[in-house]
Amino acid sequence: EDQVTQSPEALRLQEGESSSLNCSYTVSGLRGLFWYRQDPGKGPEFLFTLYSAGEEKEKERLKATLTKKESFLHITAPKPEDSATYLCAVQATTGSGNTGKLIFGQGTTLQVKP
Amino acid sequence: NAGVTQTPKFQVLKTGQSMTLQCAQDMNHNSMYWYRQDPGMGLRLIYYSASEGTTDKGEVPNGYNVSRLNKREFSLRLESAAPSQTSVYFCASNLASSYEQYFGPGTRLTVT
Numbered sequence: 609e610d611q612v613t614q615s616p617e618a619l620r621l622q623e624g625e626s627s628s629l630n631c632s633y634t635v636s637g638l639r640g641l642f643w644y645r646q647d648p649g650k651g652p653e654f655l656f657t658l659y660s661a662g663e664e665k666e667k668e669r670l671k672a673t674l675t676k677k678e679s680f681l682h683i684t685a686p687k688p689e690d691s692a693t694y695l696c697a698v699q700a701t702t703g704s705g706n707t708g709k710l711i712f713g714q715g716t717t718l719q720v721k722p
Numbered sequence: 723n724a725g726v727t728q729t730p731k732f733q734v735l736k737t738g739q740s741m742t743l744q745c746a747q748d749m750n751h752n753s754m755y756w757y758r759q760d761p762g763m764g765l766r767l768i769y770y771s772a773s774e775g776t777t778d779k780g781e782v783p784n785g786y787n788v789s790r791l792n793k794r795e796f797s798l799r800l801e802s803a804a805p806s807q808t809s810v811y812f813c814a815s816n817l818a819s820s821y822e823q824y825f826g827p828g829t830r831l832t833v834t
Contacts, residue, residue, distance in 0.1 A: 639820060640820065642822055642823075644825075649828075650827060650828070651726075651812050651814075651825035651826050651827050651828050652765070652812070652825045653825070654822045654823070654824060657821075657822050695764075695765070697765075699820070708753050708755070708770060708772060708816060708818075708820070708823070709767055709770065709780065710765075710767070710823065712764040712765040712766075713764060714762065714763070714764040715764065
């Protein structure tokens with residue numbers, strides 16, 4: 609069964625304290641792995657797509673990496689405005705064609721204190 | 723360019739009542755999706771429409787129906803609401819199924 613697990617569930621950092629969020633996945637075949645940011649009371653906001661092991665993407669203080677079993681979202685010198693829930697999702701390949709279905713993890717809630 | 727819009731933002735229903743959640747996108751996307759988000763459960767796919775004129779069940783379709791009215795609009799209907807359908811509902815769309823999905827602001831539904 610395709611599955612996505614994110615850890616930790618919650619993370620509290622001091623401003624400037626770098627850390628990483630983990631997304632472990634089990635799929636029959638990976639078509640793509642997506643990272644989203646979700647602020648309270650809002651819809652998820654797209655951050656990155658990764659397609660193959662070894663791929664990396666960066667945006668401001670965020671860097672996403674991918675291996676064959678997991679993805680990491682590295683946050684360098686975070687600021688209070690980086691506080692949000694970060695969601696990981698995978699899209700699996702299927703024999704009947706690409707339906708676009710995403711399987712989401714439960715998210716990591718990040719709090720950055722000034 | 724408003725992206726993905728959803729109406730209403732909030733709704734309270736009594737058990738057994740019906741309602742339709744509306745979703746529209748102005749990005750000329752082909753595929754549209756309906757998710758529900760519950761604490762501890764993450765986002766789960768209810769129904770999706772890979773292209774205009776087609777709809778398919780997702781992970782949790784029971785108790786829901788959908789209509790892909792045209793390329794822009796995708797509605798979700800609850801025929802007889804149940805307390806278990808209390809949730810936050812998100813609509814999403816993408817250009818094609820392998821691309822990133824863009825989400826609307828959500829509808830917070832409470833069924834008493």
